[in-house]
Structure formats: structure tokens, C-alpha cells
Amino acid sequence: xxxxxxxxxxxxxxxxxxxxxxxxxxxxxxxxxxxxxxxxxxxxxxxxxxxxxxxxxxxxxxxxxxxxxxxxxxxxxxxxxxxxxxxxxxxxxxxxxxxxxxxxxxxxxxxxxxxxxxxxxxxxxxxxxxxxxxxxxxxxxxxxxxxxxxxxxxxxxxxxxxxxxxxxxxxxxxxxxxxxxxxxxxxxxxxxxxxxxxxxxxxxxxxxxxxxxxxxxxxxxxxxxxxxxxxxxxxxxxxxxxxxxxxxxxxxxxxxxxxxxxxxxxxxxxxxxxxxxxxxxxxxxxxxxxxxxxxxxxxxxxxxxxxxxx
Amino acid sequence: xxxxxxxxxxxxxxxxxxxxxxxxxxxxxxxxxxxxxxxxxxxxxxxxxxxxxxxxxxxxxxxxxxxxxxxxxxxxxxxxxxxxxxxxxxxxxxxxxxxxxxxxxxxxxxxxxxxxxxxxxxxxxxxxxxxxxxxxxxxxxxxxxxxxxxxxxxxxxxxxxxxxxxxxxxxxxxxxxxxxxxxxxxxxxxxxxxxxxxxxxxxxxxxxxxxxxxxxxxxxxxxxxxxxxxxxxxxxxxxxxxxxxxxxxxxxxxxxxxxxxxxxxxxxxxxxxxxxxxxxxxxxxxxxxxxxxxxxxxxxxxxxxxxxxx
Numbered sequence: 001x002x003x004x005x006x007x008x009x010x011x012x013x014x015x016x017x018x019x020x021x022x023x024x025x026x027x028x029x030x031x032x033x034x035x036x037x038x039x040x041x042x043x044x045x046x047x048x049x050x051x052x053x054x055x056x057x058x059x060x061x062x063x064x065x066x067x068x069x070x071x072x073x074x075x076x077x078x079x080x081x082x083x084x085x086x087x088x089x090x091x092x093x094x095x096x097x098x099x100x101x102x103x104x105x106x107x108x109x110x111x112x113x114x115x116x117x118x119x120x121x122x123x124x125x126x127x128x129x130x131x132x133x134x135x136x137x138x139x140x141x142x143x144x145x146x147x148x149x150x151x152x153x154x155x156x157x158x159x160x161x162x163x164x165x166x167x168x169x170x171x172x173x174x175x176x177x178x179x180x181x182x183x184x185x186x187x188x189x190x191x192x193x194x195x196x197x198x199x200x201x202x203x204x205x206x207x208x209x210x211x212x213x214x215x216x217x218x219x220x221x222x223x224x225x226x227x228x229x230x231x232x233x234x235x236x237x238x239x240x241x242x243x244x245x246x247x248x249x250x251x252x253x254x255x256x257x258x259x260x261x262x263x264x265x266x267x268x269x270x271x272x273x274x275x276x277x278x279x280x281x282x283x284x285x286x287x288x289x290x291x292x293x294x295x296x297x298x299x300x301x302x303x304x305x306x307x308x309x310x
Numbered sequence: 311x312x313x314x315x316x317x318x319x320x321x322x323x324x325x326x327x328x329x330x331x332x333x334x335x336x337x338x339x340x341x342x343x344x345x346x347x348x349x350x351x352x353x354x355x356x357x358x359x360x361x362x363x364x365x366x367x368x369x370x371x372x373x374x375x376x377x378x379x380x381x382x383x384x385x386x387x388x389x390x391x392x393x394x395x396x397x398x399x400x401x402x403x404x405x406x407x408x409x410x411x412x413x414x415x416x417x418x419x420x421x422x423x424x425x426x427x428x429x430x431x432x433x434x435x436x437x438x439x440x441x442x443x444x445x446x447x448x449x450x451x452x453x454x455x456x457x458x459x460x461x462x463x464x465x466x467x468x469x470x471x472x473x474x475x476x477x478x479x480x481x482x483x484x485x486x487x488x489x490x491x492x493x494x495x496x497x498x499x500x501x502x503x504x505x506x507x508x509x510x511x512x513x514x515x516x517x518x519x520x521x522x523x524x525x526x527x528x529x530x531x532x533x534x535x536x537x538x539x540x541x542x543x544x545x546x547x548x549x550x551x552x553x554x555x556x557x558x559x560x561x562x563x564x565x566x567x568x569x570x571x572x573x574x575x576x577x578x579x580x581x582x583x584x585x586x587x588x589x590x591x592x593x594x595x596x597x598x599x600x601x602x603x604x605x606x607x608x609x610x611x612x613x614x615x616x617x618x619x620x
Contacts, residue, residue: 014402026527031528038369039527049355064391074382089330089357094370252318257332
């Protein structure tokens with residue numbers, strides 16, 4: 001005996017063939033249209049992936065457990081879901097889609113989890129290296145608009161890991177506070193210059209679920225050596241970017257896919273005692289030069305990243 | 311001046327057009343082939359979804375926050391990621407792909423989060439309703455093989471919410487322990503029968519991130535009224551299923567897409583004092599009849615669900 005349930009009820013029931021449609025047809029008319037769009041697209045692709053993989057119940061249980069542990073690993077200082085997004089290339093993809101810039105403007109790359117809002121403010125020429133480790137380097141260049149004109153008073157918020165591969169915020173009991181981070185301002189000709197150390201490669205935090213996943217996939221956790229920059233100026237689209245060191249062994253396989261050709265900058269060794277002394281070095285140093293080009297705000301929306309420029 | 315980085319390095323760098331390929335090409339040769347397959351498929355579809363939606367940085371941040379909160383909502387008694395999988399139809403999809411049964415065999419549906427492994431064991435005819443709430447019902451039927459032969463000694467693990475819409479484990483201070491759950495065994499003719507109450511619809515837990523998402527999507531959190539069954543017997547594929555009540559207002563729009571036409575069972579009112587007395591009822595009761603058909607293990611792999619049948 002079959003109970004009388006209506007034909008329309010039966011037609012609306014879930015089936016493998018129309019699984020995504022069954023889910024998406026439930027979205028109410030009052031839902032925010034953008035959220036409705038995003039969720040419909042996501043459900044359609046998620047169901048397609050599950051079907052293509054023919055995911056088993058056991059594999060699904062493993063995935064649920066992985067996602068749960070990833071959420072539970074997050075703290076004020078550790079964002080494991082951003083890490084997951086990073087190693088799956090999603091962070092770089094979103095950034096690329098969201099920051100398409102005019103030809104010649106400096107490209108963005110990942111922000112990463114180690115930016116802090118209250119870095120020390122320095123004058124040009126100062127060093128951000130407070131722990132006396134690593135190979136000294138001078139970073140210099142100009143901030144320009146897309147027409148090649150200097151931008152005076154641009155704010156350059158810079159940070160990098162120390163020679164042991166850790167950011168100050170990861171080693172609050174070991175490194176001097178504010179080690180290897182600082183905020184500089186371009187001069188009247190758009191120029192900036194500061195001392196630091198030659199960046200080295202380091203592993204992303206890999207003692208959690210994302211590290212385990214990388215390991216199971218036969219992937220290493222290393223980021224190509226880089227120095228972070230947020231460059232902002234009134235009327236211009238903020239650039240969130242890096243400069244990369246060309247001789248880093250992980251340049252071709254950065255764990256978070258952050259390397260762009262235009263962001264790889266030559267580091268040349270300067271062994272000239274007079275020049276070193278004039279710049280505040282004790283001996284030979286690395287010189288890296290990079291001009292940053294900002295697009296006008298009319299050309300693109302501003303980034304969502306807050307800096308503490310005046 | 312452009313640093314000399316090799317052409318092969320540049321060719322392997324991340325780009326929007328080849329974003330998924332860039333990520334998947336990193337998988338090592340020693341990775342487990344099945345994991346490599348699943349992750350490659352997932353990355354391909356995830357990147358396609360992000361591109362199709364043209365996800366913004368702000369929306370990505372919202373998604374990261376949502377996933378983090380979903381993980382952090384999970385406890386021993388609350389699995390918010392399973393809930394998310396359920397409301398997005400993923401749980402039903404995985405189950406359907408993993409449990410394709412021969413024609414005539416009882417279909418599976420979602421397990422749900424409220425099964426416990428140590429329900430009370432009863433003889434046929436007993437009642438599982440210990441809180442004196444709800445409309446009395448008799449559930450009866452047979453356990454059969456796909457040839458129509460009775461299966462004696464099959465184990466039926468049953469559970470449902472009470473008339474207030476909560477399972478005993480959700481109200482450990484209010485409901486009697488083991489209320490509305492029990493384990494029965496089919497007799498020599500495959501028959502089972504027990505007393506309970508007519509199931510009613512109830513909301514899935516909706517005070518967390520998943521409830522908020524449903525609300526923003528204009529979706530209600532109600533499950534169509536049902537009684538859970540796990541039916542197992544030596545040599546047969548375990549069925550994890552429900553019976554649904556045909557007059558439930560949410561039958562066509564179960565929040566987790568669990569309804570299948572074959573699982574909707576007639577509930578008929580019996581108003582016969584002699585019959586009621588013989589079965590242990592004080593007055594009129596609902597009668598629901600359902601035969602369960604198990605596929606032989608040779609026909610399909612067993613389910614991953616453990617029951618405590620002998």
C-alpha cells in the first residue's frame with residue numbers, strides 16, 4: 001500500500017540527478033540576491049565534485065572531521081581556514097579576481113596572517129632588523145602613479161620573518177617587539193629606502209590539520225623568501241604585495257602560490273666600505289630595488305585592508 | 311631590470327586561467343592516489359565556483375569566518391559541519407552514491423546526529439515512549455530479503471524525537487533516559503512490532519552558524535516528521551533509514567532533503583477498544599505498517615554504521 005502523497009511533492013524530492021536543483025530551489029524569495037547567487041553556484045559545484053569523486057561515506061566522515069579540526073585550530077593568532085584557503089590557491093584566486101589593475105600597476109599577492117596594525121614608524125634609512133640576525137640588505141625604490149609620476153607621502157607598511165623563519169608575533173618571548181616590521185613614507189620624489197635583512201624561505205605553520213593535509217599530498221610547507229608591503233596613498237588603490245628573492249629554492253613552488261614574475265626583484269651584493277658606511281652598514285650588504293606603481297582610485301576600487309597611514 | 315628567473319619557473323606560476331592546474335600540479339608522486347584524485351577534483355570545482363561567483367575579498371572573509379564559527383560550534387553533542395552538509399544536500403548525495411541498492415531493497419536516508427549506541431533492548435510489543443506525551447502509535451512490519459523471504463533475528467534500532475520536538479539526548483535533564491529509542495528483533499517470521507508515538511516535525515538545531523545561514527537564505531529549519539531505523543542482519547547490507555508520516559506539512563521540504571517516496575508510510579487511526587486493549591493501548595491509536603527489505607552483502611558493501619546487534 002502506497003500512501004497518497006501528491007505528485008508535486010514527489011517531483012520536488014531529492015534525487016542524485018537533480019540534487020543541486022533540489023537544494024537551490026529551497027532558497028526563499030526574500031534572500032539577499034548576492035548570497036542566493038553565491039550559495040547556488042557553490043552548491044552546484046560542490047555536488048558536481050562529490051558526484052565526480054563518487055565520495056564514500058567514510059571519505060565524507062574524514063572530510064567532516066578535517067573541517068571540524070580546522071575550525072577548532074583557529075585562535076586569535078592562528079587562522080587555519082585562511083591557511084587552507086592559501087594552500088588550495090583560493091586566496092590568490094580571490095585576490096586576482098578582486099584586484100585586476102591597469103597595465104603597469106604593481107600586482108597584489110596574499111596578505112598572509114602576520115600583518116599587525118601598529119608597526120613602528122621610521123624615517124627613511126632606518127633599519128627594521130632589531131635582533132642582529134641575518135644578512136643585511138637595503139631595500140629602496142619609488143612609489144609612482146601609472147603615468148610614472150612620483151607619489152610623495154605614500155605609506156609603506158613592511159614586514160618579514162627573521163633569519164630563523166619566524167615573524168615577531170610568532171615568537172613574542174624571543175624576538176624584540178616590532179622586529180622586522182615598520183612603516184615608512186615616500187619623500188617628495190616618491191623615494192623610500194630602509195635597511196633590513198635578506199628574506200629567507202620559511203614554512204607556514206604546519207603542525208595543524210592543513211600541515212597534515214600537505215604532508216599526505218606530498219607537498220612541502222615552504223613559502224618562497226619574501227618581504228611584505230602594503231603601499232597606500234590618498235586617491236590610490238592600496239597594493240598588498242611582496243617582493244621575492246630570485247635565488248630562493250622555493251620560488252617556483254611557493255606553498256601558497258603567491259609568486260608573480262613582476263614581484264621577483266634582483267638582490268645584488270654590494271661590497272664597498274664607503275657606500276656601506278654611508279648607509280649605516282658595517283660591511284657588505286644586499287641591495288634590492290623596486291618601484292611600486294599605484295593605480296588611481298577611479299581606476300579600481302580600494303582594497304579592504306586597513307593601514308594606519310595618516 | 312628584470313631578474314633572471316627561468317622560463318619554466320614563470321610557466322609554473324599561478325594564474326587565474328590555470329589556477330586549479332597550478333595547485334594540482336604540486337601533488338607529490340607519493341601521495342595516496344585516492345586522496346590525490348579527490349583533492350584534485352575538489353580544487354577544480356572550488357576554483358570554478360569562485361570564478362563563476364567572482365567572489366570578492368569581503369565575501370571570502372565572510373566565508374572564512376563562517377567556516378571557523380562552524381568548526382568552533384562543534385562539541386561531543388553538536389556536529390555543526392554535519393548539519394551544514396545536511397542542509398546543503400551533501401549528506402544525502404553521498405549516501406545515495408554510496409548505497410545504490412537492488413530494486414525493491416529499502417532505501418537509506420540520513421543517519422542524523424541523535425543515534426546512540428546503547429539504546430534499551432525490548433521484546434516485540436513493548437513501548438519506547440517513557441514520557442507519556444504524544445499520540446500513541448503501533449509500528450509493525452516484517453524484515454525480508456529481496457526474494458521476499460522473512461529474515462528472522464534481524465536487529466531494528468529505532469529512535470525518534472518526543473512530542474515537544476526533542477530527542478532524549480537533547481534534554482537529558484527533562485526526558486527519561488532512553489525515551490523514544492529501543493532495539494527490537496524480528497521473530498521467526500521476520501515480524502516486528504512496537505509501540506511509540508506518532509512522530510512530529512521539529513527544527514534541526516538552528517541557534518548556530520548553519521541556522522543563521524538558513525535564515526539568510528529564507529529557509530526554515532524543519533525536518534519532516536519521521537522515525538529512525540537502523541536494520542541489520544548477518545549477511546545483509548545494513549539499512550540506515552526513516553519512515554515518514556504522510557500528513558506532515560514539511561514532507562515536501564524537509565530541511566535536510568531526507569524524504570524518499572518509498573519511505574513515506576500510511577498512518578491510519580484505529581478506534582477499536584478490543585484491539586487497543588490487546589496491544590496495550592488505553593484508547594485509539596495510529597497504526598503504521600512497513601516491510602523493510604535488506605539486500606544481501608554480496609549485492610552491496612555493508613554500511614559503516616555500527617549497531618549493537620549480537
